[in-house]
Amino acid sequence: MSECCGPSPSCCGGAAEEYPYSEAPYLSGSVSTLFGEVPAVATGLTRADRLGTLRVRLGLRRSHYRIRPGLYAIGKPDDTTPVLVTANYKLSFDAVRSELAGRDAWLLVLDTQGVNVWCAAGKGTFGTDEVVRQIRETGLANIVGHFTVVLPQLGAPGVAAHEVRAATGFRVVYGPVRAADLPAFLNSQMHATPEMRRVRFGLTDRLTVTGTELAIVRDPRVLAGAAALLLAATLGWLSFPTVLLALTAGLAGLLAGALLVPIALPWIPGRAFSLKGALAGTVAGLALLATAGRTIDTAGSIALVLGVATISSFSAMNFTGASTYTSLSGVLWEMRRAVPLQLIAAISALVALVVSALW
Amino acid sequence: MGGLRYIDDVVTVQLDPDACNGCRMCTTVCPHGVFEMKDGRARLADRDACIECGACVRNCAAGALSVDPGVGCAAAVIQGWLTGTEPTCGC
Numbered sequence: 001m002s003e004c005c006g007p008s009p010s011c012c013g014g015a016a017e018e019y020p021y022s023e024a025p026y027l028s029g030s031v032s033t034l035f036g037e038v039p040a041v042a043t044g045l046t047r048a049d050r051l052g053t054l055r056v057r058l059g060l061r062r063s064h065y066r067i068r069p070g071l072y073a074i075g076k077p078d079d080t081t082p083v084l085v086t087a088n089y090k091l092s093f094d095a096v097r098s099e100l101a102g103r104d105a106w107l108l109v110l111d112t113q114g115v116n117v118w119c120a121a122g123k124g125t126f127g128t129d130e131v132v133r134q135i136r137e138t139g140l141a142n143i144v145g146h147f148t149v150v151l152p153q154l155g156a157p158g159v160a161a162h163e164v165r166a167a168t169g170f171r172v173v174y175g176p177v178r179a180a181d182l183p184a185f186l187n188s189q190m191h192a193t194p195e196m197r198r199v200r201f202g203l204t205d206r207l208t209v210t211g212t213e214l215a216i217v218r219d220p221r222v223l224a225g226a227a228a229l230l231l232a233a234t235l236g237w238l239s240f241p242t243v244l245l246a247l248t249a250g251l252a253g254l255l256a257g258a259l260l261v262p263i264a265l266p267w268i269p270g271r272a273f274s275l276k277g278a279l280a281g282t283v284a285g286l287a288l289l290a291t292a293g294r295t296i297d298t299a300g301s302i303a304l305v306l307g308v309a310t311i312s313s314f315s316a317m318n319f320t321g322a323s324t325y326t327s328l329s330g331v332l333w334e335m336r337r338a339v340p341l342q343l344i345a346a347i348s349a350l351v352a353l354v355v356s357a358l359w
Numbered sequence: 360m361g362g363l364r365y366i367d368d369v370v371t372v373q374l375d376p377d378a379c380n381g382c383r384m385c386t387t388v389c390p391h392g393v394f395e396m397k398d399g400r401a402r403l404a405d406r407d408a409c410i411e412c413g414a415c416v417r418n419c420a421a422g423a424l425s426v427d428p429g430v431g432c433a434a435a436v437i438q439g440w441l442t443g444t445e446p447t448c449g450c
Contacts, residue, residue: 122412122430156388156414157428174387192387199390201363271366273433321432325391327411328429328436330366335436 075104121158253311274338277316281309378423
């Protein structure tokens with residue numbers, strides 16, 4: 001699934017779930033307020049923080065990367081200090097606190113079940129009710145006198161600013177999309193430039209979320225399938241060239257769709273991701289064919305190119321979830337057209353492979 | 360957006376200009392610059408850039424906006440087809 005999404009909320013009713021929080025090496029004492037002691041956090045990221053980030057990016061233990069929700073102090077905040085709201089996904093928390101070095105701030109961490117701001121806002125866990133609940137439970141009205149909370153702009157799909165105000169008296173100010181723009185935002189009397197309000201999907205953004213689908217090669221079912229093919233070849237049920245062809249097509253299609261397309265996204269023709277994937281896959285398939293030369297017969301050649309193009313198209317289509325500019329209506333539009341074609345192409349590739357094997 | 364554009368003429372966002380109270384909230388929360396202010400009211404400046412995240416609708420106190428919100432994620436759609444439910448991000 002897309003990088004956008006954090007862990008699956010281990011779901012369902014019953015008592016409030018006790019989930020494991022990360023260790024908290026970022027805590028550095030506490031600050032006294034009228035409403036009691038508030039834990040203070042450091043702004044510098046340690047080696048442990050960076051290792052944790054790397055681990056989560058690699059898709060490991062993402063569901064254990066949670067911060068205890070509530071109010072935290074940065075520096076020496078008082079009743080005039082701004083309150084910044086974030087999610088209890090540790091990557092979100094780290095991104096915010098590390099931008100606040102040398103400043104005083106209150107950090108209000110919502111319980112989003114360890115999911116990042118944008119995804120949690122889409123689900124409603126970064127939502128009006130949770131903002132209201134945390135403002136009340138932390139006694140924020142007793143701690144600050146300005147009745148203003150700064151929310152990340154990407155929390156807006158889940159939070160109705162006017163409803164928060166009606167329920168708590170707190171005015172919601174939407175801050176910049178990116179934590180990196182927080183210093184500039186705070187330095188300019190909380191003014192976000194149009195640039196700070198835009199979601200981007202530049203090369204760096206794409207590289208960060210590229211390759212998550214490659215994890216499918218670790219899927220036991222995929223490994224078992226590949227092993228079964230190799231076993232069939234060893235037992236003489238299938239020829240080695242046929243198995244090699246099938247495995248090559250699978251791997252090349254995956255690399256084209258899940259790696260090449262995300263990186264080269266703006267430069268591949270077409271709007272639909274499935275189309276971009278099919279084009280990249282066709283080129284990759286033809287390149288493989290050129291390398292393989294005359295060792296493959298006509299049916300095998302067709303199977304290879306069709307197979308790579310189809311798998312690439314499907315993989316690229318799945319990258320829509322990790323991108324930042326696709327709408328559900330657009331995804332449905334392209335899927336209604338692409339999925340039937342992908343099915344036909346996949347069956348045709350298999351038939352060609354069988355023909356090639358029998359000849 | 361660096362030239363990255365998705366499918367045109369498909370999104371569901373609707374703006375009722377008569378209901379708009381000119382609060383500018385939609386221009387603030389939209390991450391893709393879909394709205395602009397003209398003569399004290401919001402208008403759709405770049406409708407096809409909309410990703411249907413629902414931020415504008417949620418924050419429109421005047422109720423001038425509507426959209427079928429969702430996540431533009433093919434894997435979620437497939438999940439929905441297989442399980443017969445609405446597309447939800449599997450996160």
